[in-house]
Amino acid sequence: MKVLVTGSKGFIAKNLILRLRELKKYEILEYHKGSSLEELKDLVAQADFIFHLAGVNRPQQEKDFHEGNFSLTEKILNVRYNLGLKSPIVFSSSIQAELENPYGKSKKAAEEILLQNEKSYVFRLPNVFGKWSRPNYNSVVATFCHNIANDLPISINDRSTVLRLIYIDDVVTEFISLLISHETGHLRDSRIIEAKPVYTITLGELADTIKAFKESRQTLITERVGQGITRALHATYLSFLKPGQFTYEVPRYEDPRGVFVEMLKTKDSGQFSFFTAHPGITRGGHYHHTKTEKFLVIKGKARYKFLHMDTQETCEVVVDSSKESPILETIPGWSHDITNIGEDELVVMLWANEIFDRQNPDTIAHKV
Numbered sequence: 101m102k103v104l105v106t107g108s109k110g111f112i113a114k115n116l117i118l119r120l121r122e123l124k125k126y127e128i129l130e131y132h133k134g135s136s137l138e139e140l141k142d143l144v145a146q147a148d149f150i151f152h153l154a155g156v157n158r159p160q161q162e163k164d165f166h167e168g169n170f171s172l173t174e175k176i177l178n179v180r181y182n183l184g185l186k187s188p189i190v191f192s193s194s195i196q197a198e199l200e201n202p203y204g205k206s207k208k209a210a211e212e213i214l215l216q217n218e219k220s221y222v223f224r225l226p227n228v229f230g231k232w233s234r235p236n237y238n239s240v241v242a243t244f245c246h247n248i249a250n251d252l253p254i255s256i257n258d259r260s261t262v263l264r265l266i267y268i269d270d271v272v273t274e275f276i277s278l279l280i281s282h283e284t285g286h287l288r289d290s291r292i293i294e295a296k297p298v299y300t301i302t303l304g305e306l307a308d309t310i311k312a313f314k315e316s317r318q319t320l321i322t323e324r325v326g327q328g329i330t331r332a333l334h335a336t337y338l339s340f341l342k343p344g345q346f347t348y349e350v351p352r353y354e355d356p357r358g359v360f361v362e363m364l365k366t367k368d369s370g371q372f373s374f375f376t377a378h379p380g381i382t383r384g385g386h387y388h389h390t391k392t393e394k395f396l397v398i399k400g401k402a403r404y405k406f407l408h409m410d411t412q413e414t415c416e417v418v419v420d421s422s423k424e425s426p427i428l429e430t431i432p433g434w435s436h437d438i439t440n441i442g443e444d445e446l447v448v449m450l451w452a453n454e455i456f457d458r459q460n461p462d463t464i465a466h467k468v
Contacts, residue, residue, distance in 0.1 A: 107154030230268025231339035259304025384437035401442030
C-alpha cells in the first residue's frame with residue numbers, strides 16, 4: 101500500500117512517517133516544499149491513501165495562507181478527480197477554521213472542498229506539540245522548551261492565558277487508526293474529527309512546568325512525568341536537548357568505605373541512590389522509626405544483619421549477585437547493616453521511601 105504524506109519535512113509529518121516505517125507494510129511517498137507540481141501529480145496518481153499535512157501558518161504575506169492551505173488542497177483534488185481516483189484523504193486542519201482570521205479562513209475553505217469529496221477526513225487540531233517541533237513557529241511549547249533548555253529568556257504577557265494542546269503521539273495514533281480502519285473496511289461515520297486527548301494548561305503553568313524539568317537536574321526532584329500532559333511535556337522538553345546536554349552530574353560522596361551517589365528524588369515516593377563498599381567493609385548500623393528502604397545488590401556478595409530494637413531478635417541474610425537478585429527491605433524498628441563478604445567491590449542500589457531530611461533524618465545509629 102502506497103501512502104502519500106504532503107508536507108513531509110514538517111513537524112507532524114516527520115513523526116507520522118517514522119511511525120509508518122515502524123509498521124513495515126507501507127511504501128511512503130513524500131511531497132514537500134521543494135517538490136514540483138509535476139511530482140505532486142505523479143505522487144497523487146500512485147497513492148492509495150493520502151495524508152495531506154502540508155500547510156502554511158506563519159507566511160511572510162497574508163495571501164500565502166490561501167496558496168498554502170487552499171490552493172494546494174485544490175490541486176490535489178483536481179489530480180485525483182481527473183484520474184478518477186478515490187484514494188482517501190486525511191487533512192490536518194485547525195480549530196481556527198471556526199475563526200474569522202486569514203489562517204482560519206484558508207483552512208475552512210480547504211475543508212469545504214475536501215468534504216465535497218467522499219473518503220475525505222478533516223482533523224481539526226488545536227496547538228500540536230512534541231519532538232521535532234520548531235520554536236517560534238509550531239507552538240509556544242516548542243519555543244519555551246527551546247529557550248529554557250538553552251538559557252534563553254521567555255516572554256509571557258498573561259500567565260492566566262489558557263492553552264488547548266494536543267500531543268504529537270496522540271495525533272499520529274489517530275491518523276494511523278484511520279488508515280487501518282480503511283484497510284479493514286471499517287469506515288468512520290464522522291468526517292470532521294477532533295483528535296483526543298486535548299489538554300488545557302495556562303501559559304504560566306506551562307512555563308513553570310518546563311522550568312521545573314530543567315531545575316530537576318540540580319534538585320534531583322523529578323516532576324510526576326509518568327502520565328498525561330506532564331509526561332508529554334517532559335518528553336518534548338528533553339527532545340530539545342543537544343548531545344552535549346544529555347548528561348549531568350549528581351552528588352557523589354566518597355570516604356574510605358566506598359562511594360554513595362544520589363540519582364533521583366520524587367515529590368512523594370522517595371529517592372533512588374547507589375553505594376559501594378570495599379571488601380570487609382560494613383555500612384549502615386542504624387534503625388528507622390518510619391522510614392523504609394529497598395536494597396538490591398548489583399555486584400558482589402553481601403551479608404545483611406538485623407537486630408529488633410525491642411525483643412533483641414536477630415536475623416541474617418546473605419546475597420550473592422552472581423546467583424540471585426532478591427530485594428531486601430529494611431523494617432521499621434530493626435537496626436540493620438550490610439557487609440561486603442566478597443573479594444570484589446560491592447555495588448548496591450537503594451530506594452528510600454522518603455527524601456533524606458538532614459533536620460529530621462529518622463536514622464538512629466545502633467550497632468547490630
